[in-house]
Amino acid sequence: MTGSGWARISTDAFNVALWSYIAGMLAYFHYLAFRRRTVWMIGLSAASLGVVAHTVSIVARGVAAGRPPWGNMYEYSSLLALLVVAAYLVVVEGMYRIRTLGGFALAFSVFTMAIAVQFLYVGPQPLVPALNSYWRQIHVTSMIVSSSLLALGSVITIVYLVKDRFERSATPPAISGGSTDLDRVEDAPPHFEAGADEPPAAARPARRGLLPSAAVLDRVAYRTLAFAFPLWTFGIITGAIWAEEAWGRYWGWDPKETWSFITWVVFAGYLHARATSGWKGRRAAVIAMVGFVSLLITYYAVNLWIVGLHSYAGV
Amino acid sequence: MRTALVLLLILALASVAGSLVPQVGVADARIAQTFRDHPLRAQIYDRLGLFDVFGSWWFTLIYVLLFVSLVACLIPRTRAAVRNVRSRPQPARELDAMRHYAEHPVPEPPGRVIERARRVLGRRLFRVEASPADMTDGSPLALAADKGLAREVGSLLFHWAFLLILVGVVWGRGTGFSGRAVIVEGQTWTEAHANYDGQIREGRLFGEDHSGLRITVDDFEARYRVPSGIPEEFVTRARLADADGRQLGSVDIRVNHPAAAEGVKIYQFGYGWAPVIEVTKAGEPIASGPVVCEQDRAPEGVSQLQLPWNCVVKLPTLEPQVGIAFTLWPDIRGLTSLLETGTSMPMLVRFDPVMTFVAYRGDLRADQPVRTNDLDTSVLQRWTEGAVGAGETKEIGNGIEVTFEDLRNYTVLEIKRDRGLWLLLAAAILILVGLLPALYTSRRKVWVTAEADGDGSLVRVGGFALQRRPQFEEEFVRLVDAIAGAPRTAPEREEVRT
Numbered sequence: 001m002t003g004s005g006w007a008r009i010s011t012d013a014f015n016v017a018l019w020s021y022i023a024g025m026l027a028y029f030h031y032l033a034f035r036r037r038t039v040w041m042i043g044l045s046a047a048s049l050g051v052v053a054h055t056v057s058i059v060a061r062g063v064a065a066g067r068p069p070w071g072n073m074y075e076y077s078s079l080l081a082l083l084v085v086a087a088y089l090v091v092v093e094g095m096y097r098i099r100t101l102g103g104f105a106l107a108f109s110v111f112t113m114a115i116a117v118q119f120l121y122v123g124p125q126p127l128v129p130a131l132n133s134y135w136r137q138i139h140v141t142s143m144i145v146s147s148s149l150l151a152l153g154s155v156i157t158i159v160y161l162v163k164d165r166f167e168r169s170a171t172p173p174a175i176s177g178g179s180t181d182l183d184r185v186e187d188a189p190p191h192f193e194a195g196a197d198e199p200p201a202a203a204r205p206a207r208r209g210l211l212p213s214a215a216v217l218d219r220v221a222y223r224t225l226a227f228a229f230p231l232w233t234f235g236i237i238t239g240a241i242w243a244e245e246a247w248g249r250y251w252g253w254d255p256k257e258t259w260s261f262i263t264w265v266v267f268a269g270y271l272h273a274r275a276t277s278g279w280k281g282r283r284a285a286v287i288a289m290v291g292f293v294s295l296l297i298t299y300y301a302v303n304l305w306i307v308g309l310h311s312y313a314g315v
Numbered sequence: 316m317r318t319a320l321v322l323l324l325i326l327a328l329a330s331v332a333g334s335l336v337p338q339v340g341v342a343d344a345r346i347a348q349t350f351r352d353h354p355l356r357a358q359i360y361d362r363l364g365l366f367d368v369f370g371s372w373w374f375t376l377i378y379v380l381l382f383v384s385l386v387a388c389l390i391p392r393t394r395a396a397v398r399n400v401r402s403r404p405q406p407a408r409e410l411d412a413m414r415h416y417a418e419h420p421v422p423e424p425p426g427r428v429i430e431r432a433r434r435v436l437g438r439r440l441f442r443v444e445a446s447p448a449d450m451t452d453g454s455p456l457a458l459a460a461d462k463g464l465a466r467e468v469g470s471l472l473f474h475w476a477f478l479l480i481l482v483g484v485v486w487g488r489g490t491g492f493s494g495r496a497v498i499v500e501g502q503t504w505t506e507a508h509a510n511y512d513g514q515i516r517e518g519r520l521f522g523e524d525h526s527g528l529r530i531t532v533d534d535f536e537a538r539y540r541v542p543s544g545i546p547e548e549f550v551t552r553a554r555l556a557d558a559d560g561r562q563l564g565s566v567d568i569r570v571n572h573p574a575a576a577e578g579v580k581i582y583q584f585g586y587g588w589a590p591v592i593e594v595t596k597a598g599e600p601i602a603s604g605p606v607v608c609e610q611d612r613a614p615e616g617v618s619q620l621q622l623p624w625n626c627v628v629k630l631p632t633l634e635p636q637v638g639i640a641f642t643l644w645p646d647i648r649g650l651t652s653l654l655e656t657g658t659s660m661p662m663l664v665r666f667d668p669v670m671t672f673v674a675y676r677g678d679l680r681a682d683q684p685v686r687t688n689d690l691d692t693s694v695l696q697r698w699t700e701g702a703v704g705a706g707e708t709k710e711i712g713n714g715i716e717v718t719f720e721d722l723r724n725y726t727v728l729e730i731k732r733d734r735g736l737w738l739l740l741a742a743a744i745l746i747l748v749g750l751l752p753a754l755y756t757s758r759r760k761v762w763v764t765a766e767a768d769g770d771g772s773l774v775r776v777g778g779f780a781l782q783r784r785p786q787f788e789e790e791f792v793r794l795v796d797a798i799a800g801a802p803r804t805a806p807e808r809e810e811v812r813t
Contacts, residue, residue: 003530229750
């Protein structure tokens with residue numbers, strides 16, 4: 001088959017995936033409101049079909065270009081969207097058995113894909129020599145997996161903030177607003193508070209509502225972000241190694257490097273906040289939101305508006 | 316910790332500024348543009364060091380303060396951690412006051428139960444410490460166990476590693492150098508300070524110990540896709556020899572594939588054209604050899620490949636002195652396109668190369684410091700002009716002839732030594748190795764006592780976790796079952812269904 005044939009398949013499969021995600025998103029939001037099991041199954045099937053079509057699209061794109069399909073912004077966005085949905089299905093539905101968040105995860109992917117196809121599309125092309133390195137494969141793979149997880153964790157954090165606000169307005173404030181640290185012991189280092197990964201809302205009874213309780217949302221978001229953070233760190237390190245090979249310097253404060261560092265700092269701040277009493281819950285979540293914005297800047301703004309070495313990765 | 320975190324956030328904010336304002340070395344053209352379009356703003360930025368955020372004194376101040384507060388924070392933590400690792404788990408009283416507590420009657424005597432508890436906990440990688448057996452006063456047998464020291468140790472490794480990064484950067488930059496070598500095809504270049512023509516940065520601790528490496532460039536090739544102009548390959552084919560002239564073998568230096576020899580790394584950085592020009596007067600050669608040509612920076616919207624190459628041949632021995640400014644078109648179609656349509660076309664391959672030239676007469680001012688490819692035309696008179704194709708000879712006048720003998724490439728190699736890289740790699744590994752347990756393990760403590768009770772004994776288990784308490788709740792149930800030797804009665808893992 002010719003390259004253009006594969007490119008064609010890629011585009012068609014992309015469209016199938018996009019519409020499946022849109023259908024899945026609508027079904028999931030319907031399920032969120034009305035709790036019909038059949039609707040959930042429709043949503044799940046649509047999302048799964050989307051994942052399959054999307055995988056086909058990305059593989060076909062790689063065949064058409066004759067290289068791994070993450071060489072420019074369009075391809076990167078597409079892969080990010082796929083990974084967010086896949087991570088949602090595996091982590092949130094599979095591991096935590098939460099069904100109500102599908103609409104939010106799918107909405108993120110639909111949005112990302114719509115931007116990709118509308119503004120970022122370029123035909124499959126070979127890479128310029130500077131991008132031709134196996135460190136690049138490792139760097140880009142870890143960056144894309146970690147950004148998809150950071151995005152998923154951030155989306156869940158947004159839902160958490162909404163739900164928490166709702167729970168707060170519905171329940172009287174908890175006494176002294178935190179878990180009771182009866183079992184704090186002497187040898188625990190002073191800066192290291194007990195219950196680092198527990199939400200302060202743990203003591204509050206989970207009430208049944210539209211969404212999982214704030215405590216559960218908070219925990220799932222934390223786990224996702226805490227899993228993504230080392231991967232992001234690894235991505236920055238491999239990026240530095242690649243830069244050393246390609247440009248002869250491991251770190252040059254190029255805008256993309258700078259913003260990946262800023263994002264890293266903000267999420268590091270989030271993890272510290274989680275381990276600090278008085279900063280758990282909402283405050284930490286707000287830091288995660290700042291991190292999300294920084295991630296989006298790292299991801300879109302740097303390539304589109306700020307000039308630097310990474311900008312030749314193109315749109 | 317709070318101070319360090321605040322400083323880290325300030326560092327991030329400073330970086331934001333550094334990514335929004337064009338930076339020296341990254342976007343010099345845009346800095347110049349800011350000075351043209353917004354002189355006042357540019358002045359203010361310049362005063363504040365905003366054009367060079369990452370090299371400014373206040374950026375340095377922030378990260379020095381950050382490292383100071385980090386160290387101040389880490390030293391007591393490290394002491395406490397060392398104490399914790401050295402000390403054994405401590406016995407506890409009042410197990411029933413713990414967050415998790417269970418008691419079970421078991422048929423075995425206390426000694427057997429404690430032995431099993433030790434096995435069970437040991438298998439789960441707890442550190443176990445039994446209280447000295449003292450059956451005489453009837454007090455129960457007891458053991459204390461804990462787990463998860465890796466969390467704090469990992470966290471400390473992670474944080475100390477950043478100090479190692481600082482050391483690696485300072486040491487690497489301080490003792491190293493990086494410079495650019497311009498080598499024409501067929502020439503041999505020796506790695507020594509003088510040969511960089513000033514294009515070198517040497518660290519403060521650098522001991523002038525250049526490697527003396529000799530690089531002989533046999534060939535350079537730049538390949539582009541036609542007609543898109545997308546670069547496909549840049550490769551320098553070279554032979555290396557050490558300072559004593561011993562051959563070290565041939566290397567291909569490509570983008571992304573540097574060569575390494577004699578402690579230095581060699582990167583493909585750029586390239587250009589070097590026409591071989593011979594100038595004769597009355598048949599006698601007065602200048603001969605390859606001349607390195609340079610390009611102006613392409614303005615917005617114009618490809619660098621559309622621009623011709625400029626170089627100068629100076630003839631100070633003639634009376635009056637003569638300077639010739641050449642403009643090289645490696646592909647004649649670039650020039651014809653410019654003459655016919657007003658815009659040049661990208662020159663992707665060598666094709667009938669041609670040079671136009673303007674000759675000047677007068678005083679070259681050879682006593683003034685002027686760049687090789689600059690001609691100070693203030694005291695020179697324009698004399699003649701013309702064009703010469705490859706292989707052709709043109710007379711300028713007065714019996715002076717110019718021959719365009721050959722067109723060669725020159726390659727620009729970035730040559731670098733950084734002895735801090737190993738430290739940085741080690742730090743990167745420590746960061747990852749430390750981060751995983753710091754995030755994913757949790758500190759747990761468990762105490763077990765067993766007391767004679769009729770034929771068997773009564774076993775009491777108490778414990779708590781400092782992190783990941785929901786998981787420990789389940790783990791504790793399983794632990795108690797295993798210690799009591801009971802069949803698995805643990806409830807199925809509770810699923811969060813909503």
